[in-house]
Amino acid sequence: MTTTVSSEVRAAALVSKAWPFEEARKLLERYKDGPPAKGHVLFETGYGPSGLPHIGTFGEVARTTMVRRAFELMSDIPTRLIAFSDDMDGLRKVPGGIPNPELLAANLNKPLTQVPDPFGTHDSFGAHNNARLRVFLDTFGFEYEFLSSTDCYKSGRFDATLLAVLANYDAVIDVILPTLGPERRATYSPFLPIDPASGDVLQVPLVARDVAAGTVSYVRPGTNETVTVPVTGGHCKLQWKVDWAMRWVALDVDYEMAGKDLIDSVMLSGKITRVLGARPPEGFNYELFLDAEGTKISKSKGNGLTIDEWLTYAAPESLSLYMYQSPRKAKRLHFDVIPKAVEEYYSFIKAFPDQPLEQQLGNPVFHIHGGKPPKFDLPLSFGLLLNLVTVAGTSDPAVLWGFVSRNFPGTTPATHPEIDRLVGYAIAYARDFVVPTLARRAPTAQERAALEDLSTRLAAIGAGADAEAYQYEVYETGKAHGFENLRDWFKALYEILIGTSNGPRMGSFIALYGLDETLALINESLS
CATH class of the missing domain: 1.10.10.350 (Arc Repressor Mutant, subunit A)
Incomplete structure (x- = not known):
């Protein structure tokens, strides 16, 4: 994306303390001596499609996009964003909340793109989850390029870097082994052969390596047969920490953020990247989202809000705001945070036009809307609508609009479509979370x-x-x-x-x- 930026905006962006600008300045420093040889700065987000996409996945893309847009205000270097799916990973367990779990159980250890789709809509479980991710990212209007791990491995795009990992095998495992227990250390290999007979992604020790031939050998489990496979062409996959580093090198990634739980993995992958002769990407570690009980949300457990659930009760922009705010602070991601996020979004929208430039650059809606937030005329709040729905005891938008139009003459769904949108969300939220909890009491x-x-x-x-x-x-x-x-x-x-x-x-x-x-x-x- 190319953007015409005024000198005033660029000057303000260069000193803004909003966290997307602070992150973008890392990239300015990275290329202070000139643009990269590839001609652009590459941002990456990663996704493990072993479960359905969840809000944490969206949050990473949203936040990375905010940093990308901030960088574009500071620099004329073109940018790209890759949404990478690790869909060649082996399915290690059956995630919760999935239909036909027996189908998945029968295909454990297969690459996700070789596991049948339990939903029956796509060629594989990996393809189904990838499609769900892309539909959602497209709904939000993200500008990105989707990359599949399976495609990259099988097409040969990773071959040169895979051979580099093989050539630097000892140095790579010297980074990993100190972090493993004695038993795991004795059998660890960064290469996971995909067995030609079973199709499984194997975690087995290697018995031989041939750098010149570009192959590794292992003993097929349950037999005495030694099998030799190329490390290229999709015949092997890398253990994920090495895989992450390999991807950074092969794609020449400049920026990728990750959750706080991956701090050690980021450090290890960075060391491996240097072993392979490259520079690790910039990035930062965000805090994790928690469920109603304060437990980390997990796509395999299904204990967090789904993307579709949030959008049932609130507009996408409110979710983007929730992702923007305090990325280094652990936050509950439960239904009860939605109304506050909605209210705050419109408060920031209302304040934006009258703020000086430096405050506008720190206003979340600047980053949510790529520097061009919309203008809304909202004579009443979402909270007030929620209470109206609750007390009026109706789910009929026409009835609710009767109250609104009476109190605010000239206000109709046609003249105020944003209020009409809020009416629909208020009806849904009150129906599912407010009305069932009401308990009116007698007065003293x-x-x-x-x-x-x-x-x-x-x-x-x-x-x-x-x-x-x-x-x-x-x-x-x-x-x-x-x-x-x-x-x-x-x-x-x-x-x-x-x-x-x-x-x-x-x-x-x-x-x-x-x-x-x-x-x-x-x-x-x-x-």
């Missing part, structure tokens, strides 16, 4: 007296007042009835009227829901 004597007084005060104001007028009476009622901490008064309102301990700004809610409807809700709670 103090609360009953306050509610009766509030009803009288609101009725005296009448319909058509603005949100601030209603909010003032809510405050005054709480103070008049001895709620020393007004938070207790608002918490009581939420629990009695809605059925939850947290809720909207009451003035805004009354204006949106309607005075008559609010008075009916209060009377219902009193009865």
Whole structure:
């Protein structure tokens, strides 16, 4: 991608403290003496298709793209992004949440692109998962090139580097062996032969190596037969830490980030890259996502939010925001984080136009939208819509739009499509996560007296007042009835009227829901 960048923007980007710019400056330093011989800077993200793509996978591509775009504001060197799938890896266990698990169990140790697709839609399990990944990345509009490990191995694209690994075999294993236990050390080989008879990716010790011929030999498990195979042409795969380094060298990768759990692996692969005579890529280690119980999410366990699940309840941009924020901080990735992410996204969008350039470059929406965030006219928040759906007890968008249009004249699905999108998300989220948890309670004597007084005060104001007028009476009622901490008064309102301990700004809610409807809700709670 080529972008015309003003001198003002470039100057601000060069000193911005936003983390994508800080990462991009590593690449500026890498090529301070001139652009790479290949003529571009190559970014890479890796994906292991042993399970369905999850949000962590998306996060890596999103964050890498943010660094890529930041670099493009600082430099005129062209860039490329590769989404690499390690689909030649052997299937070691059956992931959870997959149909026809017996089909996978019968093909353990086969390359993922040789395992039948349990979904019945593609030529292999690897191809199915690759397709799912690409559809999602395409949905988000990422600019990337997809590469398959199987294709790269079998086409000969990796051959030269594989032969280099064989030629430097002793130096490579000298990097790996100190990190292994005694038993594993005795049998370790960086090369995993793909057995011609079974098709399995074997983890077996080598009995011979021939650098000149480019072959390795092993004893076929369960027999005394010695088998010799080339290390090239897809006849062998590398153990993954060596494979990672080989890929960096073969593709000349300049930047790749990885999770915090892979810090040691990044260091080892970097050492192997240097053994092979190349320079490791730049990058940084991000923190891991956690599930509701604080456990690392795993695509094999299926214990995290899926991509499709997030998009059922919120727009893609809110997910991008969640990926942008605090990448070095472990964060829960559960359904309850979605509403906050949505609210924050629109807050950043609203603030952007009035910010000076240096603040705009640090605003997450700058990085989410490649420097060109959209403008929205949103007269109400997602949280307020959620509460409206909850109290109104409807999943009919037309009914909800009736409330919105009454309170905000001239606001319709046609004039405010972004609100219409939020209405759909609010209906889905309230249906699945809010309504099932509601438990309205009866008021105490103090609360009953306050509610009766509030009803009288609101009725005296009448319909058509603005949100601030209603909010003032809510405050005054709480103070008049001895709620020393007004938070207790608002918490009581939420629990009695809605059925939850947290809720909207009451003035805004009354204006949106309607005075008559609010008075009916209060009377219902009193009865």
